[in-house]
Structure formats: C-alpha cells, structure tokens
Amino acid sequence: MILDRIFLASPEARLLPAEKLHAPTLAITAIMTFAMMIVAGAGLALARSASAVTSGAANKYVIEIPAAASSRLPVAVATARSLKAVRNVTPVPQSEMRETLRHWLGDAASSADLPVPAMATVELAAGADPEAVAAAVGKQVPEASMSAQSTELKPILGSLRALQWLALALVALMAAAMAAAVVLAARGALDTHRSTVEIMHGIGATDAQVTRLFERKIAADAIAGALAGAIAAALILLLLAGGIAAASGDLTSAPLGLPEILLLAIMPIIVVAIAVAVAHRTLLRALRSTL
Amino acid sequence: MGLRYGTGAEVLRDLDFTLSGGGFYFLTGASGAGKTSLLKLLYLAQRPTRGRIRLFGEDLSEAPREALPDFRRRIGVVFQDFRLIRHLSAYDNVALPLRIAGRDEAEIGSAVREMLDWVGLGDRAGARPATLSGGEQQRVAIARAVITQPDLLVADEPTGNVDSEMAKRLLHLFSAMNGFGTTVVVATHDLGLIASNPGAELMRLDSGALVDPTGSLKNPPRMDRIEVRP
Numbered sequence: 001m002i003l004d005r006i007f008l009a010s011p012e013a014r015l016l017p018a019e020k021l022h023a024p025t026l027a028i029t030a031i032m033t034f035a036m037m038i039v040a041g042a043g044l045a046l047a048r049s050a051s052a053v054t055s056g057a058a059n060k061y062v063i064e065i066p067a068a069a070s071s072r073l074p075v076a077v078a079t080a081r082s083l084k085a086v087r088n089v090t091p092v093p094q095s096e097m098r099e100t101l102r103h104w105l106g107d108a109a110s111s112a113d114l115p116v117p118a119m120a121t122v123e124l125a126a127g128a129d130p131e132a133v134a135a136a137v138g139k140q141v142p143e144a145s146m147s148a149q150s151t152e153l154k155p156i157l158g159s160l161r162a163l164q165w166l167a168l169a170l171v172a173l174m175a176a177a178m179a180a181a182v183v184l185a186a187r188g189a190l191d192t193h194r195s196t197v198e199i200m201h202g203i204g205a206t207d208a209q210v211t212r213l214f215e216r217k218i219a220a221d222a223i224a225g226a227l228a229g230a231i232a233a234a235l236i237l238l239l240l241a242g243g244i245a246a247a248s249g250d251l252t253s254a255p256l257g258l259p260e261i262l263l264l265a266i267m268p269i270i271v272v273a274i275a276v277a278v279a280h281r282t283l284l285r286a287l288r289s290t291l
Numbered sequence: 292m293g294l295r296y297g298t299g300a301e302v303l304r305d306l307d308f309t310l311s312g313g314g315f316y317f318l319t320g321a322s323g324a325g326k327t328s329l330l331k332l333l334y335l336a337q338r339p340t341r342g343r344i345r346l347f348g349e350d351l352s353e354a355p356r357e358a359l360p361d362f363r364r365r366i367g368v369v370f371q372d373f374r375l376i377r378h379l380s381a382y383d384n385v386a387l388p389l390r391i392a393g394r395d396e397a398e399i400g401s402a403v404r405e406m407l408d409w410v411g412l413g414d415r416a417g418a419r420p421a422t423l424s425g426g427e428q429q430r431v432a433i434a435r436a437v438i439t440q441p442d443l444l445v446a447d448e449p450t451g452n453v454d455s456e457m458a459k460r461l462l463h464l465f466s467a468m469n470g471f472g473t474t475v476v477v478a479t480h481d482l483g484l485i486a487s488n489p490g491a492e493l494m495r496l497d498s499g500a501l502v503d504p505t506g507s508l509k510n511p512p513r514m515d516r517i518e519v520r521p
Contacts, residue, residue: 015387017378199374202336203435204364205391206357291336291356 015200016193016213024185025221025275026228032178033229033271036171037264041237043167044260045244050160057149059087061122061130067115069143070094076141077120083136085128092119122146178271179278182218186282189214201290211283215276222275226268237264292342292352294328301340302328303499310476312442315469317485318478320496326478327371327447329496333476334368334445335359347442364392367436367473369446373428375420375435381407381427382416385434392439406434409464411457425452433461437468444468446477450484462487 063076073091080089097116101109108114124130134146150157190197197210237256244255256264294303303325310316320326331337332344335351343352346362354362367388375384382403389399407413410430412423420428429452436444444465450458462484469475479485485493495502 015376015379195374196376199376200387200391201360202334202363202368202374203388203391204360204362204366206360209391288356291338291359 015196016189016217024188025182025218025279026225028178028181028185029222029225029271029275030229030232031225032174032181033226033268034233035229036174036178036271037230037233037267038236039167039170039174040267041233041240041256041260041264043164043171044263045255046160046167047164048255048257048260050157050164053153053160054150054157057153059124059126059128060149061124061133061146062149062152063089063120063122063137063144063146065118065141065144067117069141070116070118072141072143073118073120076137076144079137079140080120080122080133083133085125085133086122087125088123090121092121094118121149175271175274179274182222182275182278183282186214186218186279187286189217190283190286197287198290207284207287210287211280214283215280218279219272219276222272226271226275229271230265230268234264292332292339292344294325294332294337295340301499303332303339303496306342306501308494308501310474312474313469313472314474315466315488315491316474316476316494317488317491318476318494318496319480319485324496325499326496328499330368330445330447330476330478333443334366335363364388364439365442367439367441367444369429369433369436369444369449371447371451373420373432375428375431377420380417380419381412381423381431384420384431385438388435388439402438403434406438407431410434410460426454426457429453430457430461433464437464440468440471441473444473444475446475446479448479448481449477450479450481455483458484459487 063073063080065073065076077089077091080086094116097119098109098114101114101116105114122133124133130146130148137144137146193214200210241255292303292306293301295301306329318326318329328337332339333346335346338344339352343350345351347365349362351359351362376387379387385406386399386403389402394402404413404416407416410433412427412430412434415423415427418427420431423431429449433446433449436446446465449465450461453461458481465475465477466488477484485491
C-alpha cells in the first residue's frame with residue numbers, strides 16, 4: 001500500500017509487521033467517516049434549508065381581515081403602500097385562498113357561504129417597526145390584524161433545528177465510538193506486539209520511540225480508511241443532492257453550499273486527527289503501566 | 292535488598308554486594324536459585340521490592356521510568372531465550388540497539404556487518420530467526436548485546452546452545468570487552484566456561500541468597516552493595 005511506503009519506509013518502522021495492524025483501524029475509520037459525513041451532510045442540508053426559510057420570511061408579514069370585513073382589504077393595502085416602512089404589499093386573491101382551502105374542504109371551498117378572510121402579504125423595509133405599520137393600517141381598517149410570517153413558521157423551524165442538533169449529537173457520538181474503537185485497536189496492537197515492545201524497552205527504547213511505531217501504522221491505516229469512507233460518502237451525497245435538486249425542479253439550488261462542502265471535506269482530516277491523538281494517548285498510558 | 296513477584300515469597304533476599312567497574316563475574320547456582328531474577332535487577336527489567344540498587348553511580352531503585360532508557364542503553368543483555376524479534380532479519384536484530392540510540396545508517400551498516408562476521412553469521416545477515424539454529428540465534432542475540440560496547444554486559448546462559456568452539460570464541464569476546472572496561476556478569480551452569488576464565492569472580496546464589504563463593508575461583512565478591520561504577 002502506498003501509505004505504508006510513505007509512513008513505514010524506515011528500518012525502525014519494520015519493527016512491526018505491516019499486515020497485522022491493518023484490519024481494525026482501517027475498517028473502523030472507513031465506516032465511521034462514511035457514517036459521520038452522511039449524517040453531517042444531512043444536518044448541514046437541514047441547516048441550510050432552515051436558513052433559507054428564515055431569510056425568506058424575514059421582514060414579511062400578513063395582513064388579515066375577517067370575512068365580514070373582507071371588502072376593506074383595498075383600503076388596508078392602499079394604507080400600507082402609502083407607508084415608507086413598507087417595501088411591497090401583495091393582496092392574496094380570493095381564488096388563491098379558496099384553492100388552498102380546497103385541499104382540506106374539497107368542493108365546499110368554492111361555496112359562497114364559506115367565510116373566507118381577506119389577506120395581503122407585506123414586506124417591510126429593513127429595520128422598519130412592524131407595530132407602527134400595524135397601527136397605521138388598524139387606524140384605517142380596525143378589523144385588520146398583522147402577524148409575522150416567521151411566527152407561523154416557528155414550529156417547522158423548531159423541528160428543523162432539533163434535527164440539526166440531533167445530527168450534531170449523532171456525529172459526536174460516532175466520533176466517540178470511533179475513539180473507543182481506536183483505543184481497543186491500539187491496546188490490541190500493543191498486546192499483539194508485547195514481546196517486541198519488551199525487547200525494545202530492554203534495549204533502551206523510550207516510550208516515545210515505541211509509541212511512534214504504532215502511531216505511524218495507525219495513522220497510515222486511519223488515512224486510508226478515512227479516504228475510503230469519504231469517497232463513498234461523497235458519492236452518496238452527490239447522488240442525494242442530484243435527486244433533491246431534480247425533485248424540486250430547481251437544478252441551480254444545491255442542498256449544500258461551499259461552506260458546508262468545505263466543512264464536510266475536513267471531516268476525514270478530523271477523523272484521522274482523532275484516531276492518531278487517541279492512539280497516542282492510549283499507547284503512552286498503556287506503556288506507563290510497564291517498567 | 293530483596294525481590295518478590297506479586298504476593299509470593301521473596302525470590303531474592305538480603306542481597307548486599309558491589310560489582311567493581313570493569314570486573315568479570317560469573318553467577319552460578321541451581322535452577323530456581325534466582326540467577327535470572329538477579330540479572331533482571333541488573334538490566335533494569337525489575338525494581339527491588341525492598342532495599343536499593345545503584346548502577347553507574349545512580350540510585351535507580353525509585354528512579355522515574357523516563358530516566359531508565361538512558362541507563363538501559365549502557366547495558367547489553369543476552370537473554371536465555373534470545374528474545375530476537377522474529378519478523379526481523381539477523382541484520383536488523385543486531386542493528387536494533389544502534390537504531391534505538393539514533394545512530395545513522397551508514398555507521399550502523401559497517402558495525403553490524405563486522406559484528407555478524409565476528410560471530411560467524413556474515414552470510415546469514417538476511418535470515419530471520421526462525422530459519423536459524425538455536426546456536427545461530429544465540430550468536431545473533433550476543434551480537435545485539437555487545438554491538439553498542441556497553442558499560443555493563445549481562446548474559447544469561449550465553450553458551451547454552453553453542454558448541455565448545457563457539458563458546459570459547461564468545462568467552463574471548465566477553466573477555467575482550469571486559470578488557471576495554473565493560474563490566475561482565477555471566478550467569479551459567481557451565482563449569483568449563485567458569486574454569487576457562489580464572490581471573491573472574493564468582494557469585495553463587497542459593498535459594499535467593501548470595502552464599503560464599505565455591506572457592507574454585509579467585510576474588511570472592513565483596514558483600515556490601517550492588518554497584519557498578521563507570
């Protein structure tokens with residue numbers, strides 16, 4: 001393996017036979033890197049969606065007038081448009097309202113007997129005071145009420161945030177599980193090569209020299225495993241991203257942006273760093289229990 | 292000082308003696324008398340469970356373990372069971388102490404080849420221990436122990452697996468190193484080996500305690516403290 005040639009070329013490194021350390025660390029880092037990147041990718045995509053929804057709803061409000069006073073909507077719209085704090089006002093057509101209601105009520109949504117409130121969406125200028133706008137509109141149309149779109153989106157945003165935290169917790173748990181597996185692998189490697197370690201110590205090797213041998217092996221295995229896991233995860237994420245874009249009909253909006261992709265790209269590096277650091281600590285602690 | 296393993300009885304008890312720097316000592320005694328345990332104390336594989344041990348002028352009884360490698364590099368050890376690293380060639384096994392000491396490969400190459408030639412294994416440098424006979428493995432182990440020209444050489448039955456001719460050569464090697472100032476301690480049952488070096492001192496262990504020398508050799512050990520002076 002190329003990594004072995006890079007990391008294990010020195011005569012000192014030949015002290016440990018190459019074949020006996022490969023399986024555990026390589027397989028563990030490959031599986032964990034794959035799983036962590038998939039979960040992290042999902043979490044980051046959710047974060048991006050939540051951010052898009054939040055920014056889309058920012059400064060957006062809804063003026064609602066009960067059905068009994070729905071004829072007053074043009075007055076409310078005109079009042080809102082006359083205010084400097086308001087950038088845009090769009091009345092929601094009754095037909096659109098009824099079409100929306102049709103999903104729940106069926107044909108009854110078309111009935112003239114059904115009281116349908118009048119609504120208009122309002123976009124305020126940045127920094128505008130929504131209460132002042134609501135007061136101005138309310139002065140002309142007392143039946144009108146104004147509410148923020150973000151208030152209506154709160155439950156779904158809450159769910160998205162909860163899912164993000166869940167993804168983060170899962171990534172942390174997988175990192176902890178990988179660290180635990182590396183601890184076992186490092187101890188196992190040390191046990192397997194106990195006689196070599198004893199001989200080296202007897203000849204005057206320091207703990208650092210002994211640890212370095214195992215670290216090189218574990219680093220080589222961790223890099224190979226992380227690379228394999230990252231490539232597999234990248235392929236899956238690309239397929240998922242392509243599917244989502246195709247399903248939404250918007251091929252230009254990717255579920256992951258450049259910052260998210262960069263964050264995912266450094267995950268294999270973090271995995272290798274964790275594996276090597278944990279192995280280093282484990283080996284030193286184990287060696288300290290000997291003379 | 293004394294030594295016990297775990298909660299068992301003391302395997303070494305009330306030992307109190309000094310080894311002179313540059314001395315040559317044979318350690319004898321029946322099987323189980325504690326020879327290997329005493330050697331372990333000398334090559335710092337064990338600490339005494341009571342008492343003190345001084346090596347190279349330093350009290351190492353409670354020295355931090357980080358301090359031990361530097362002292363171990365001054366000690367050459369020939370183990371009874373050779374303790375060669377089985378996946379390394381004879382060359383790499385002999386080169387190991389020099390590599391651990393950080394010598395450069397060019398220096399290592401000439402020293403290792405010379406040492407392997409000396410023990411008659413120049414043409415087996417690439418052979419792994421499993422392909423060597425017991426005697427050849429023992430010679431590799433001896434070459435590894437002496438290649439750094441240690442201040443203290445400790446050998447546990449070093450001629451147990453070699454023929455009489457090779458035993459003479461090895462004893463000659465030990466004597467030559469002793470002549471250069473290396474303190475040599477050889478644990479052996481081989482009376483012929485002991486007799487062939489009449490200038491050596493004799494230490495005899497009986498049930499974990501040092502007893503009077505047999506009288507067959509000169510210079511009985513002084514019974515004060517274990518100490519090897521540089």
